[in-house]
Amino acid sequence: MARDARESPILSQQLLLSVAEELKLPLLQIAREAERGALNGSADLGVIRTTADSALRLLDNYVLGVRLALEPAQLAPESVSVASILYDTGQQLDTLAKSYGVSLELNVAGRFGPILANRQGLQAALVSLGAALIEALPAQDGSQLKLQLATHRSRYGIVAGLYADTRQLTNETLRRGRALQRHSRQPLISMTHTSGAGIFVADTILQAMHLNLRTSRHHRLYGLGTVLQPSPQIQLV
């Protein structure tokens, strides 16, 4: 049975508004690059393709989030490897990262048993988050253009997330951003120049899965991630 729309943050108008604002950027990039091609005879088709893919990915993740919120039965948790999810996330983000000059690294040092989560939902959340951070990093002062997909153990469970050397990723930034989402066109002003839709889509997909997007540290890096629980069945085996 579908949930009441009022209970589902993913269905909120502010998220839709945020996604609509965010989509203007790739559409603008495509329009201007195509116009440049017409003017100068040299449009970069690779940029146009990557940019269209960014827009499609944002829409796909938003639609997936809405579906998950409406049909929780699709959220059946399964035993999945967090390393393989991070690897696949990296694969999906690779082209985007290259087009923004961001170096993407995978850090899954250590042995992590399977975790219990809905694979499709978790991956969509991490990809959405990663795409938003890749686009945001080059606009920040002084941050290195490196993003790490990483996992580590904490006392709460296994944390999977994306990390950079930017100090702007704080609990306060995230808390204020969530509060400002309705009122500001740039709610995460210390992190990104956009509406931050990718981050809020990730936030709401995770909420639909009863997980939380939270700030986290990984060695000396700052990031956003979620805490996952180990799969008890596999542990018994």
Next chain:
Amino acid sequence: MAEILLVEPDRRLASTYAKALQAAGHHVTAVPSAQTAIMAADAVLPDLVILELQLVEHSGIEFLYEFRSYPDWQAVPIIIQSQVPPAEFSDNWQLLQDELGVQAYLYKPRTSLRRLLAQVQEFTPVKT
């Protein structure tokens, strides 16, 4: 040919604008933030600034106040080209124009490269 400082936070968009301006014969320095824009202005002495208002940490308006506080840069023409619709600035247009010396306000989603190039042409000094 003019020396243009392009303050544009999106790297891909900055690249497209820079290439179009360069093809029109201008020299372009593209920077993503208000802080780097001040440093770049000091280094390149721009003839014109193209500015997005939605920047990370410090907004384009903060940049404008800082930029105009230096005597050397008070006469440099500034074109705002922003994702922020001009209707949101209609009450403050007088302030932007009179106090901060903004020459034009272009709404980015509705501004073609051709229009931007025409505006740049209009506001850049002719060098002999």
